[in-house]
Structures are given as structure tokens and as C-alpha cells.
């Protein structure tokens with residue numbers, strides 16, 4: 611985190627700044643992130659999805675550093691990012707904030723052909739062969755100590771339309787959202803305010819996989835949709851590692867393949883074994899056979 615100027619702290623940020631120096635900086639560590647990032651890029655995945663948060667206080671300099679990190683992961687055509695609650699920590703002019711990540715937060719040509727991006731920029735769709743990513747923003751500025759999020763009725767409506775259309779095309783639909791989408795996955799202070807309504811849209815339109823962050827915890831849930839089961843996976847933070855504490859920093863790899871009458875999807879978890887040491891395969895699990 612960059613050093614904050616006094617005028618940048620005249621807001622909710624001052625509490626976050628104190629929080630950071632009191633504890634978070636010992637938990638979220640750059641060397642851990644670097645170790646994980648290195649392992650990830652070495653394995654040359656087809657695509658990387660980053661579900662936020664990317665910054666802490668929303669200082670203008672943090673957005674630039676986060677953009678550099680995204681660039682280090684790969685070019686925008688191979689990396690998709692969505693904002694988290696910290697990325698909307700304070701109301702910041704977009705030019706100084708998430709605009710720096712714009713190339714990572716827009717549809718590709720194949721996605722745009724199927725589902726055009728609305729003027730509000732979310733949801734945007736990217737398509738890679740049989741896989742379509744539908745990227746939502748649940749980031750909203752909130753009062754201090756509140757880390758809640760919201761999809762909103764406009765995005766929910768467009769999400770339903772996008773999922774229906776992509777389902778008709780027979781694609782494997784992956785929704786990206788920062789906050790855990792199911793009701794009860796996070797409390798009022800830090801949860802998705804319209805979790806119930808968002809989940810209902812996904813049930814009615816169909817989705818195969820939902821990826822989220824925010825809880826800093828590995829979780830797998832399943833719910834039924836009109837087109838079969840949907841799997842919801844939460845991933846731990848990519849920088850959080852305190853010796854001996856679980857969950858350690860981790861990312862998940864997904865192998866998605868078309869099989870007879872459906873899709874097979876296998877998840878491989880890769881985590882920091884011990885601070886500053888190495889990355890190991892901590893889990894391998896078939897999420898769906900077809």
C-alpha cells in the first residue's frame with residue numbers, strides 16, 4: 611500500500627488506514643501474493659478471472675499499482691477482473707479509480723456479439739469457445755465498517771437476459787461476482803443486500819458455475835436451476851497468509867470440457883504451503899461430471 615496523504619484520509623479511509631497499519635498489513639503480504647502469482651502464470655492457464663478486492667483504501671496510487679499487477683498476470687484478452695467493495699471504498703472519480711483496469715473489465719468480441727454491454731458497463735460478457743463469463747459488479751460505496759454489496763435491479767435484469775441467451779447457445783456459463791451470492795453466506799454488514807433476488811435470477815435463467823471472493827474462505831455450494839445444478843465456489847484471498855493459519859492464500863484452477871450431453875468441470879486448488887515457501891496442490895475435486 612502506498613503512503614497516504616493527509617487529504618486522502620478525510621473520509622472513511624482514515625479508519626481503513628488505521629486498520630491496515632494495525633493488522634491487515636501483517637495478514638495480506640506482497641511476497642505471498644508474488645509466490646502465488648508466479649505459480650499461476652507458470653501454469654499458463656487459458657484465462658484468469660480476478661474477483662476482487664484489488665485495493666484497500668481506494669487511494670489513487672493503489673489503483674495504478676493494481677493495474678500493474680493485472681498487467682503482470684497477462685494481457686486483458688487473457689485476464690478478466692471485477693471490482694470488490696474495497697475497490698469502491700470511497701466515491702472516486704472513475705478516471706482516478708477503476709478506469710485504470712478498464713481493458714480487463716470489458717467484453718471481448720465474441721461476448722459482445724452475443725450479449726452487448728449496457729452503458730452502465732456491467733454485466734459484460736466474454737466468450738472463449740464453449741465458455742462464457744458473465745461479469746457483475748457488486749461494488750458500492752458504503753458507510754464505515756460496512757462491506758456490503760448490491761447487484762441492483764438493472765444488472766439483475768440484464769443478468770437474466772444474458773444467462774438465458776448464453777444457455778440457448780449451449781455454453782458453459784460462469785458468473786463472476788465479488789460478494790458471495792447465496793442468502794446467508796455473509797451477514798448484513800458485509801453481505802450482498804440482494805442475494806435472494808440475485809440467486810432467484812440465476813435459478814430462473816440457469817448457470818453452471820459462480821465464482822466469488824470477499825469471504826477469504828474456500829467454500830463450495832450447490833443450488834438447482836432451471837437447467838440443472840449450479841456450483842458456487844468462494845476462493846480465499848491471494849495474499850493472506852499467517853503462519854499455521856487456514857485458509858492460506860490460494861487460487862483455484864478449473865478444467866472445463868464438453869462431454870456427452872453436458873460439461874465436466876474439475877477444480878484444482880493451489881495454495882501457499884507455508885509463508886514464503888512454496889505452492890502445493892491442496893485439493894482436487896470434480897465439481898460436475900456432465
Ligand SMILES: [Fe+2]
Nearest residue numbers: 663694695824
Ligand atoms: Fe471484499
